[in-house]
Every structure is written in C-alpha cells, then in structure tokens.
Amino acid sequence: MRDWQKSVLLSGGPRKSQAIHFDQSHLAAFRDFRPTLSELIAAYPEARLLELGGGRKPSFSLSELPGNIASYTVNDIDPSELARTADEYDKACFDVTGDVSEFEGQFDVIFSRTLIEHVKDGVQMHRNVMKLLRPGGVAFHMAPTLYAVPFVINKYLPETLSTGLLYALAPKRRHNRNKFPAHYSWCYGDRRKMQAMLEGVGLRSIRIRTFYGHAYFEKIPLLRQVDRALSNLAADRDWSALGSYAHITAYKPLT
Numbered sequence: 681m682r683d684w685q686k687s688v689l690l691s692g693g694p695r696k697s698q699a700i701h702f703d704q705s706h707l708a709a710f711r712d713f714r715p716t717l718s719e720l721i722a723a724y725p726e727a728r729l730l731e732l733g734g735g736r737k738p739s740f741s742l743s744e745l746p747g748n749i750a751s752y753t754v755n756d757i758d759p760s761e762l763a764r765t766a767d768e769y770d771k772a773c774f775d776v777t778g779d780v781s782e783f784e785g786q787f788d789v790i791f792s793r794t795l796i797e798h799v800k801d802g803v804q805m806h807r808n809v810m811k812l813l814r815p816g817g818v819a820f821h822m823a824p825t826l827y828a829v830p831f832v833i834n835k836y837l838p839e840t841l842s843t844g845l846l847y848a849l850a851p852k853r854r855h856n857r858n859k860f861p862a863h864y865s866w867c868y869g870d871r872r873k874m875q876a877m878l879e880g881v882g883l884r885s886i887r888i889r890t891f892y893g894h895a896y897f898e899k900i901p902l903l904r905q906v907d908r909a910l911s912n913l914a915a916d917r918d919w920s921a922l923g924s925y926a927h928i929t930a931y932k933p934l935t
C-alpha cells in the first residue's frame with residue numbers, strides 16, 4: 681500500500697489540514713453557474729437563449745434576466761414539468777436527443793443545469809446543441825460527473841433503490857419529488873475524454889472546469905471520511921476523472 685493510500689484510509693485525508701479550496705468545490709459549481717452564464721450571455725447584443733431541461737425551475741427568473749436578452753426559451757421533455765413554470769417564459773417541449781429541426785440555428789446561448797446526466801445519449805444531445813446554435817453561439821452545461829462515488833452508485837443502482845437512498849439522505853428531495861432517472865451518458869469528469877468527444881461533434885474553444893467533493897455522505901461517518909479524503913486528494917492533484925461536477929463551455933464555429 682502506498683503512503684497516500686494509507687493516509688486516505690487512516691487519517692481521513694492525505695494531509696489532515698488539506699481541504700478542497702472553495703473555488704474547486706461542488707459549492708462553487710452551483711455558486712458560479714449563473715455568474716459564468718451571465719458573462720457568456722453578455723457577449724451577444726441581442727441574445728436568444730435556450731435552457732435545456734429547465735423544467736419547473738428555469739435558471740433565471742424573468743425579472744433578473746440580463747438586459748441584452750432578446751428571448752428566453754425553456755425546454756423540457758416533460759410537459760408536466762414545463763407546466764409548473766410561469767407562462768411568461770417561452771416554452772419548448774422536446775427531447776434534447778430527438779428531432780430538433782423545428783428550432784435549428786435559432787439560439788446564441790444554450791445552457792443546462794443538471795440535465796445531461798438524465799439524457800440517454802449524451803453524444804446525440806451535443807450534436808443537437810450544435811444544430812440548435814447559431815454560428816458563433818455558445819453552449820454551457822453544468823452536470824455531475826463520473827467517477828465521483830455517489831454518482832457511480834446512482835448510475836448502477838436500480839432506480840427504486842437509488843431514489844429511496846437519496847430521499848433518506850436528503851429528505852428535502854423527497855418533499856420536492858425531484859429525483860429523475862439518471863444515465864450519465866457522456867458525463868465524464870475526465871477532461872481529455874470529454875474534450876475529444878465534444879470536438880468530434882464539431883464544437884470548438886472547449887473549456888471544462890472541474891469541481892470536487894459533494895455533501896451526499898454527510899450522514900454516514902466512515903464513508904464520509906474515506907470519500908472526503910479521496911476527493912481532497914483528487915482536488916489536490918486535479919484528477920479530473922474523480923471530479924464531482926463540471927462546467928462545460930463550448931462554441932459552434934462561425935463557419
């Protein structure tokens with residue numbers, strides 16, 4: 681057993697004092713989602729936005745939309761989710777991996793928050809994003825990534841078991857009934873792997889920001905310690921394959 685493996689198992693961390701820097705943590709993935717998106721949107725004078733899988737909870741309320749927005753369309757596959765969103769939004773009910781020809785080339789900025797892991801065919805989703813974007817448009821996604829331990833469990837555990845487990849660990853989620861089946865198709869933390877796939881689809885100027893750690897095991901002492909130690913080590917070494925969340929930014933070329 682190597683030294684770092686011993687320290688992970690025995691001390692609860694590779695170095696006791698070492699913790700994930702906030703900017704690298706899962707909390708920053710959520711904190712920085714909207715500011716990062718706002719910066720991207722600012723580059724388009726009359727931005728046409730499409731939020732994929734926005735469901736019942738679009739990322740921007742209409743009152744706080746940046747001033748340069750020409751339109752904001754919220755998509756979801758599930759009409760009952762879209763029905764819970766205010767009628768002032770433009771709504772588009774379709775499967776992001778299905779036929780998107782009706783909306784082809786219409787958007788400057790396409791974004792999603794915790795959608796990708798629910799999609800059965802990640803590559804097809806990114807191909808569709810390419811179709812939906814105008815030339816020079818940008819896509820921005822935030823998603824949980826493999827191989828962070830809770831998401832590996834969620835991927836491989838039968839849906840009824842993973843739902844029960846999640847609701848036990850996070851009772852608020854039971855109340856909101858917002859556990860959707862997750863497939864994690866092309867939800868890898870590994871930046872090189874993701875970059876190659878996205879380039880294969882035709883996207884360019886790809887940036888992937890990796891985040892580490894999560895709060896799913898807070899109520900399970902031993903597992904929490906071991907997992908936290910592993911996350912700390914991964915963050916320290918920037919082992920993106922063990923990242924827990926990613927911000928993915930990618931552009932459709934002008935020509």
Ligand SMILES: C[S@@+](CC[C@H](N)C(=O)[O-])C[C@H]1O[C@@H](n2cnc3c(N)ncnc32)[C@H](O)[C@@H]1O
Pocket residue numbers: 732733734735736737738755756757758761774775776777792793794795798799800858860
């Ligand atoms: C975890 S929720 C995220 C909702 C919202 N983005 C948020 O951050 O609160 C995932 C959403 O994606 C939708 N969804 C799942 N698969 C989809 C698909 N193939 N096409 C479009 N929407 C999908 C679900 O119906 C659900 O509303």
